[in-house]
Every structure is written in C-alpha cells, then in structure tokens.
Amino acid sequence: MSLQIPKLVAGISIPDSNLAQQATELLIEHGSDFLYNHSLRTFIFASLHGERRKLIYDKELLYICSVFHDLGLTPHYSSPDKRFEVDGADAARNFLKGHGLSDQTLQLVWDAIALHTTPGIVEYKEAEAVLLNSGVALDVIGRGYEHLSDSIRKEITAYFPRTDFKKIIIPTFFEGFKHKPHTTYGNMNADICTCMIPGFKSPNFCDAILQSPWEE
Template structure:
C-alpha cells in the first residue's frame, strides 16, 4: 500500500507516539488505501474543527479513534452479528487496553467510534466524540464544508486524496456489512442497503410494535 505519512498537514500535527504509530500500522496492515486516506482526512477535519472552535481534546485518542473508526468494515475486525461501528470500537478498546490505557479513556474512544454515525446524539457527547462525528460528516457528506478554507482543503487532499470517494464509499460501506444487513436496522446504514440491494426490505419499528407477542 502506497500512502503518505507526513508529520503535519494544514497546521495540524499528526500524532506519532508509540500508540499512534502502532495504530497506524494496524490500519495499513488490515485496511485499504481508500480507508487510510479517509481516516486521516477525518482526523485532520476533526482537529481543524477543534482549533476553529477552541475545543480542548486529547489529540492522540482522537487520532486512534479516527484510525479505527472504519476498521469494523474490514474482514479482520468484522464480526458476524454486530454493527460495524461496534466492531471498530471493540478493536480500538482492545488495542488501547493492551497499552494499559485508563478505563475512562477506553470508554471515551469506544464511544467516539461506536457513535460516529449516530445523528442527533454524538454531537452532544464529549469533545472527542463530537469532533470525530463532525470530521466524518465533513468528509462523507460535506457538512461544514464552508468552514474549511480552500488552502487547508487542497493541502489535505494533496496528501490524502479522495480518489473518486463519492462513488466508492457506498460500496465500501456495504462490503463491510452485506453479510449482516440486519445490523442496519434503526441506523443510517439501512440507506446503504436500500441503495445497493434491489427491493431491499427494511425492518420497520412500527411493524415490530404491532407484531410483538403481546396480546394487546
């Protein structure tokens, strides 16, 4: 895999501690170049949002969360029956636990990854959770695009190119949970299944209520 590994981009230092470096190696070993570039952009966008809004945060933990946030999509970390966000969160927690990281920080990183697609909740959590949610939203859907300067945008893309991102990201998502589409019930990834599977039948919450075993 041929990727760029700069020390800083757009005025943001990219963590290079032992933990950060080992996390990067896991991403390079088990991920793809496409996911690597996306993950690094997410970290940089999140960090720029923190800088713009003067939000205190743990840069190393935010970086590790960014590195692991989509690793639940790849075969090495994908479970047969959990949401891919939970798979990534579990993998990051196990990794950090092996480094003796405190329990509260383990939970923070777990939440940051597990909630990164949860609209309406993540943005109200701790700074790290809200920041990565904002970075993912910016890269995937362009949320907050107007707050990103052209200079920063061009520099980030030069190091971590999008490479036809709009066309590739939906199949990349789907490839991570096509064997467990039931995990998309109640979350936005059901939209991916609907897009990728002809006549996909979504599980419906109201049907679950009306067809429950209760007699009334």
Template sequence: MSVLKHRSIAGITLPDSTIAQQATELLLEHGTEFIYNHSLRVFLFSSLNGQRRGLKYDAELLYVSAVFHDLGLVPHYSSPDKRFEVDGANAARDFLKGHGLAPASLQLVWDSIALHTTIGIAEYKEPEVALLNAGVGLDVVGKGYEHLSAENREAIVSAFPRDNFKQKIIPTFFSGFAHKTDTTYGNIKADVCAFMIPGFKRKDFCDEILHSPWSE
C-alpha cells in the same frame, strides 16, 4: 501509502507516539488505501473543527479513534452479528488495553467510534466523540464544508486523496455489512442497503410494535 512522510498538514500535527504509530500500522495492514486516506482526512478535519471551536481534546485519542473508525468494515475485524461501528470500537479498545491507558480513555475511544454515525447524539458528547462525528460528516456528506478554507482543503486532499470518493464510499460501506444487513436496522446504514440491494425490505419500527407478542 505511509503517514510517516507527513508530520504537519493544514497546521495540524499528526500524532507520532508509539500508540499512534502502531494504530497506523494496523490500519495499513488490515485496511485499504481508500479507508486509510479517508481515516486520515477525518482526523485532520476533526482537528481543524476542534481548533476552530476552541475545544480541548486529546489528539492521540482522537487519532486512534479516526484510525479505527471504519476498520469494523474490513474482514479482519468484522463480526458476524454486530454493527460495524461496534466492531471497530471493540478493536480499538482491545488495542489500547495493551498500552496501559485509563479505563476512561478506553471508554472515550469506544464511544467515539461506536457513535460516529449516530446523528443527533454524538455531537452532544465529549469533544473527541463530537469531533470524530463531525470529521466523518464533513468527509462523507460535506457537513461543515463552508468552514473549511480552500487552502486547508487542498492540502489535506493532496496528502490523502479522495480518489473518486462519492462513487466508492457506498459500496465500501456495503461490503462491510452485506453479510449482516439486520445490523443496519434503526441506523443510517439501512439507506446503504436500500441503495445497493434492489427491493431491499428494511425492518420497520412500527411493524415491530404492531407484531410484538403483546395482546394489546
């Protein structure tokens, strides 16, 4: 499970800067092989999407965003009370602060990770944010699958196998916030809780309105 043997896949060059290497080392140390392979596929899918659409983006920042986007699910980075996306975004920002990047770059990576599951908003932000969201969407639910050639798909999955992805990804998600299911209120991960917990009662926005302390 090492990215070092891969330099270019499906015509996309994997960043090999010090920042990229150190980010990868953290993913290998604290993540799982399943999350590692998913994260690298996401970077490649995101990059191919950007290439197809002619978007200008920072490949290194996109790579770091992809590497950290699910690290909020793992114990080392998981908080007791924040959304896993925020945990991953905070971890990436803390990591990048030690490399002297501009505040705008730190914020861009934070936004990319924090919003990567926020359907209907992420796609309208900066290219890095939109591309990470699209790459995740392609790998998880097949959004944009029709734009991926069979040759590129096979090259990417061969390098970073899906390994029974459909059956494993939902429990993997759940493991990252089973201890804080309230953080799924108002986002798609509430569906994961409903799938994994028999009789799960999710918070309801209309109930929140009707039971607020206001008299009218």
C-alpha cells in the same frame, strides 16, 4: 500498502507516538488506500473543527479514534453479527488495553467510534466523540465544508486524495456489512443496504410494535 505519513497538514500535526504509529500500522495492514485516506482526512477535519471551536481534547486519542473508526468494515475485524461501528470500537478498545489507560478513557474511545454514525446523540458526548463525528460528516457529506478555505481543502486532499470518493464509498461500506444487513436497522447504513440490495426493506419500528406478541 506502505505510506510515508506527513508530520504536518493544514497546520495540524499528526501524532507520531509509539501508540499512534502502531495504530497506523494496523490501518495500513488491514485497511486499504481508500480507508487510510478517509481516516486521515477525518482526523485533520476533526482537529480543525476542534481548533475552530476552541475545544479541549486529547489529540492522540482523537487520532486513534479516527484510525479505527471504519476498521470494523474490514475482514480482519468484522464480526458476523455486530454493527461495524461496534466491531471498530471493540478493536480500538482491545488495542489500547495494556497501555496503561484508564477504563474511562477506554470507554470514551469505544463510545466515540461506536456512535460516530449516530447523530442526535454523539454530539452531546465528550469532545473526542464530537470531533470524530464532525470529521466523518465533513468528509462524507460535506457538513462544515464552508468553514475550510479552498487552499486548505486542496492541501489536505493533496496528501490524502479523495479519488472518486462519492462513487466508491457506498460500495465500500456495503462490502463491509453486506453479510449482516440486519445490523443496519435504526441506523443510516440501512440506506446503503436499500441502495445496494434490490428489494431490500429495512425493518420498521411501527411494524415491530404492531406485530408484537401482546394481545390487547
């Protein structure tokens, strides 16, 4: 996959620093057209949300988070026993090490990616984490769709097409963690396993309590 990245989409400038370019190269090398388009739309949606709310955030870090947020689904970065979000977070942190960034910044990026599918928590984190989650949610389930004009939506999807996104996203995500469905426990991705694995039943917290080894 070799792509020419536009400099400006929907009024949002796409970072082209050396760090951003290196991250994009990894997405192109290890990802797919589907993940590339989803990740870039996520960044633009997140940035537009940040502008609408007048949030202060680091655009380059938000871009890195967007590029890496689903790379944990790919064979290159996928582990046998961690959530794909953690695999992506680990990959981003390892990528950023050695670039002179503070430990706090590395932790911010890790948290943003690891928590991007964890509503109820991520929206209380730093701006980059809040915005990554908002960008993902807009692209995947349309949360905040009404805040974008039809012309803006068309411009974004002209550069980064959705291409049967609704039909492709579930099997694509499942492919990334079908070898470790247990890692989806307590997470919305358990719904994907239920959809894709006949007879799959996600572990239940109430069962875990009642089946604990305590005698009383």
